[in-house]
Amino acid sequence: MAKRDNISMSVIRRLPRYYRFLSELAQEGVMRISSKELADKMRFTASQVRQDFNCFGGFGQQGYGYSVEQLKNEIESILGLHEPKRAILIGAGNLGRAVAAHMAFEPKGIKLIGIFDHDEKLIGTVLRNVKISDMKLLEQFCLKHQPNLAILCVPKEAAKELSRRLYALDIRYYWNFSHYDLTTDYPDVVVENVHMSDSLMTLCYRISDDIEKKQTQTHLQHNKEQSG
């Protein structure tokens, strides 16, 4: 691991995918892989694979390829999965509960240390070994436990005020499921958005775009038949 220094987001967003494929290969007992083989598997080009890995200094060996295990470990380290991180989750509604119950936090070095909601019915119940606390206790808790990452599973309306509070508590990293745009108000925060609704709309586009294309094709076909 040598160079590094402003790796582009395009590269970074591919890293988890590499990690996923390499973990699987390692599990299957594959020892070595060439950029070509990996690229074919992942639907990248071999050039891109090599270019990507060389952002961090070459891990490969000419004439041989890459050691699956080593490569996997390198990426794990680049992603900082070993770095311990303390997270709190805000909003224990359907989505928040699913995230809390479902996500593999530990393999990423993340410890979920607190969950907050203002719903009386939820406060005091336990989720993944964490007791859900009253939103009112947010400041008190954060001052004591210093989380560095907040997971936002609240409605858009609540997010603005909430982010103000979290920002004041010096939290700068956010995994944001709400539709509120944190970066416009706080330029120095790092936000990773999971806008499920946007993702679904993109799919909607592709469905209806295909439908339209098919209709156009049918029309062309029809015209052809008429003129032919």
Place this chain on the structure above:
Amino acid sequence: MAKRDNISMSVIRRLPRYYRFLSELAQEGVMRISSKELADKMRFTASQVRQDFNCFGGFGQQGYGYSVEQLKNEIESILGLHEPKRAILIGAGNLGRAVAAHMAFEPKGIKLIGIFDHDEKLIGTVLRNVKISDMKLLEQFCLKHQPNLAILCVPKEAAKELSRRLYALDIRYYWNFSHYDLTTDYPDVVVENVHMSDSLMTLCYRISDDIEKKQTQTHLQHNKEQSG
């Protein structure tokens, strides 16, 4: 709405965001907006805003700007949100239940017509007015109701076999929450992935990258102080 024809994914992925901001502006009663104003709000450049809209034919008026309401409607139509779509959801675990309960399907023209799981305890229970069915009835149901979109909320191990069944049932559009890569096995499907784990890893990278940078800065500072 005139030209169109192979709009790049970069543009398409921005459309839901435009839609979100324009809906909000419309709700606030804003009538018109210039590319500059909208760009500032959304942290784009005015050039990009105009360039994006012109992929679909100009909606604006020189010297005036864009009508918020009209622009919103155009994007709604481009995204195909009015196009009726029938969706089934597979996997009613934590994540599946959250997606079923939480997502605004109707405003996107999507009707959730079926939910499937193999867990005896879940089968027969109702989620968002849809009764959860036994996975065994998948073929029977799909032949009858012809869904065109499947939402996959199953573990990776189950996804491979499941996608084979769905593909055989002529389903070509997928909203995929599993870590299984559908496109490698079925090149002609349209998949929109929501890889929450990948997203969280990206955030991990940015956290640990910042930590490292800070350490380097401290070291430099330290060296400077020593030498100075």
Place this chain on the structure above:
DNA sequence: TAGATTGTTAATCGATTAACAATC
């Protein structure tokens, strides 16, 4: 050594930004 495959530089492609004439 010969063959394979990397690391890296150069070429290409695509996306974003800047500039400005057209026009409301």
Place this chain on the structure above:
DNA sequence: TAGATTGTTAATCGATTAACAATC
């Protein structure tokens, strides 16, 4: 008409792909 702002072309920037010498 003058001012504003679009639509569109040209320039720039960044990311991907191709090519190949270095080397295991």
